[in-house]
């Protein structure tokens with residue numbers, strides 16, 4: 001769950017235009033953590049409704065998507081989010097960008113489901129009573145009313161992930177960014193979440209190692225060593241990615257049996 005001060009959503013003139021499309025423009029963006037270069041030379045314009053991000057472990061996917069909600073800032077090049085430079089947009093981004101972490105335990109912080117959902121509404125200015133009531137209605141609208149009073153810690157992984165997504169959606173962000181949201185879910189739970197995501201009006205940028213999750217996506221970006229290896233039509237990018245993995249396994253026969 002993202003935090004920001006109410007003052008940030010208050011009187012100051014907004015710099016972000018939530019309807020801006022493209023919603024993100026990367027121009028030769030680079031980023032180092034400590035002395036290590038993680039991303040280099042990223043030039044991308046994001047405007048599509050459904051954008052997938054793929055790549056091997058450590059290729060920079062999570063770091064890349066953290067640039068979209070201000071959790072990370074570039075240290076070279078320029079990044080424009082919702083029409084504003086990323087550093088200026090940052091205080092407003094929690095309002096426009098919902099971020100769903102791979103591990104729900106890194107996100108959910110309130111004892112009950114209803115409180116978890118209500119928190120976002122209080123951040124948008126609702127008082128606690130109103131927020132609880134609206135959270136209950138929101139859960140009912142998504143068929144989760146029976147979970148309202150449940151302790152988050154006692155939910156299944158699939159239920160936790162669903163609640164984390166709903167906790168972000170209740171704030172009606174323009175863009176939903178998801179970092180491997182279905183990793184620990186069984187096929188049924190992950191299929192349900194995928195279907196739910198697909199029906200949303202939000203723009204979506206999603207990282208996944210399960211390439212079947214990108215069915216129906218508009219665009220897939222393949223990152224390698226912190227740069228773009230390929231970008232475009234999902235079928236073409238995913239096919240090339242699979243061929244690359246086959247080639248790597250072929251050249252390392254001992255891995256082919258894993």
Ligand SMILES: Nc1ncnc2c1ncn2[C@@H]1O[C@H](COP(=O)(O)OP(=O)(O)OP(=O)(O)O)[C@@H](O)[C@H]1O
Pocket residue numbers: 033034036038055056057058059060061062063064
């Ligand atoms: N906080 C950090 N401190 C130092 N290095 C980091 C940090 N976060 C990420 N890195 C490094 O940046 C590189 C890219 O990491 P990142 O998590 O973005 O990759 P990824 O593609 O999301 O990987 P995975 O598929 O394993 O989740 C890795 O080499 C990683 O070790």
